[in-house]
Amino acid sequence: MGASIRRLSTSEPDFLRKLDALLAFEAATDDNIERSVAEILKNVRAQGDSAVLDYTRRFDQLAVADMAALELPAAVCAAALQALPAGQREALEQAAERIRRFHERQKADSWEYEETSPQLAGTRLGQKVTPLDRVGLYVPGGKASYPSSVLMNALPAKVAGVRELIMVTPTPRGEQNPLVLAAAHLAGVDRVFTIGGAQAVAALAYGTQSIPQVDKIVGPGNAYVAAAKRRVFGVVGIDMVAGPSEVLIIADSSANPDWVAMDLFAQAEHDELAQSILLCPDVAFIERVAASIGRQLPEMPRRSVIEASLAGRGALILTRSLDEACDIANHIAPEHLELAVAEPRGLVGKIRHAGAIFLGHYSSESIGDYCAGPNHVLPTSRSARFSSPLGVYDFQKRSSLIEISAAAARSLGAIAATLAHGEALTAHARSAELRTEEEGNG
């Protein structure tokens, strides 16, 4: 056995307090990391390539002659894809195609309209949508490096129309990850630099002699990368800094306890801080899941990680009803929500906050992680209350269009002047009034 996971019930008087304690997660800020990152950013900003080279030689133990040696030729990535076993290559290609197709539907278009009232004729308002020019994609080296994440980060940018997508990924002691390079080629990454850490984030944010400045940096990374991204935010855009991954499963007795247990494992195997929670109104079903956990756990290669995650952050929670389970789900605002119930369509309308919602018994999170089509980069740590999956909209931006006719400049100008005088901004008021007073222009 040894599979220990806490049991809770919503009937306990202090349930909400216990739940909040379980959910609490705060990324510790480490003063040493902060200081070291601040210095790396400063040096790369001031010295460019030479600082990037220094740090890469030191931190990644790479004996490189110059920056040119840190750019991977496109042919290397193309060859990595060709060299994959056929099954793996086809799976990657099919996943990429499905992700691309889903994200195509997220593309926003520009729009414009003309005012209809006669005194505003000729006045047009609108919203122009454009892609970002250039985006940086951070891909971790080593074990946290997932080809699926390369597809999920890169494809929305390319679908949005980003002109140049620059990937950075560290290759400590020269170790490359061929699956990651293959995914980069498939996703249309334009350039790849084998640099990482805060120095890579700095190079992308400020630009160096060899590395062009980007407009936004996305992708996961360790504490140094996260600290660097927070610090360059404003100079460039960044994506959300992700917390530990989570799944919340709402199940009724129609669910398969082995499938539910394995879905809890799939989340837990990511790392010891990952969070797997089951909500279920049927105490007998909860017992069947607990038994299945004990039965299936010994087969798992990442058993010790799963055990630590379930024991530290997991829970099987008895609810009074499925409705109550939905209320709790809204409180948790989970990254992944599985509705493993007979009638998922009856519940989905009650869910207000979740990164991704999986409907019915066959919709495993793992299909969503790889190839259903929607993005697997999702809001964590309750941030689904206010944010969204990574998408094409993260690589497009809007500009307002305002075209005022001479006639409208009189009626709207009068409103603007009144309000500007109310705010004691005389030049604002005069700017509107000048166009009201004069008949012609010039």
Add this chain to the structure above:
Amino acid sequence: MGASIRRLSTSEPDFLRKLDALLAFEAATDDNIERSVAEILKNVRAQGDSAVLDYTRRFDQLAVADMAALELPAAVCAAALQALPAGQREALEQAAERIRRFHERQKADSWEYEETSPQLAGTRLGQKVTPLDRVGLYVPGGKASYPSSVLMNALPAKVAGVRELIMVTPTPRGEQNPLVLAAAHLAGVDRVFTIGGAQAVAALAYGTQSIPQVDKIVGPGNAYVAAAKRRVFGVVGIDMVAGPSEVLIIADSSANPDWVAMDLFAQAEHDELAQSILLCPDVAFIERVAASIGRQLPEMPRRSVIEASLAGRGALILTRSLDEACDIANHIAPEHLELAVAEPRGLVGKIRHAGAIFLGHYSSESIGDYCAGPNHVLPTSRSARFSSPLGVYDFQKRSSLIEISAAAARSLGAIAATLAHGEALTAHARSAELRTEEEGNG
């Protein structure tokens, strides 16, 4: 005279270096502010109402008995609107109506589709769009407090369907701004607390006994408010932290130099760090603008602020052509871009980065600031390269919908399992495989 503004020409060999020096702006981080804000956040989080009360008594010199005394009854805001002079009330109402109508067009809808290939029949994917539950709106006290900003921040949230919009605004020594309260009533703000500073941001981010926790905080504020917002980001969403306001005007000889000069003033009067830049290929027109600046400046009540802004951060720039002016505009990515040219439609397609684009001579920024309809909260400091005007989309979020049929669980599950094994995530693979192997469920 005394109206000094630098002249530049794109033909100068070091033009780009000079331009970048002019654009450079970095919000200084002040260690004293950081320390003080960190302590305020910690105390409000731990002690709730009592800390908020303490700080408000101390910083705002308010002798209040309890938290109830810090909530403004809705009737106070309604009365503020009724008490306005008719002209001001009507101008505010017309502005609100136009802003609401423009933003209605930004509302995103949920969508869903079913896979068409036979082996995936019954598989549905989609995106569910929902409003944020609860939003906090910070409104500064004193001179930086603008009713137009209340409309611009509050209306997109209400259009999005935010259930509860909570405004906080400090009232030092009890001084209220009736225009701000009137705008809050017009915009549908649900509750108003007369608190400000980092303590107000903390109360909204963590919640107290009297003030409910929100999901996002928007609105401008001083350095303490900005530092507090940065620190609570992640616990709640925040909007962009704004830098100084900017206008870039591209003009040809068909423009009216007095109008152009006044538009430069309108930006400059905000504060000494505001930035007003003209790009023009006609040296004679630039001289006419310079002459108009000298002629009109003495009439301006905020003359000294305008002078300091134009001298410190303004420029009249001679370009080789209008095309080159557009290239420079894309480099600057201005908050406001006026195309004061005879054929603005010929240029707008060349503009990739700008918060708002004003087309033609009658489209003054000041009409856009108050009542054209589009938002006046716009990306500053070159961030239009990667971000957008404040909009309804900032108060909506998306959840992916993934419903996999039993048949699709086999074909998609095989892809997922292949990729999961490639990433050494066995539980992910097994989660897909279990659903592939079994015919039925349960």
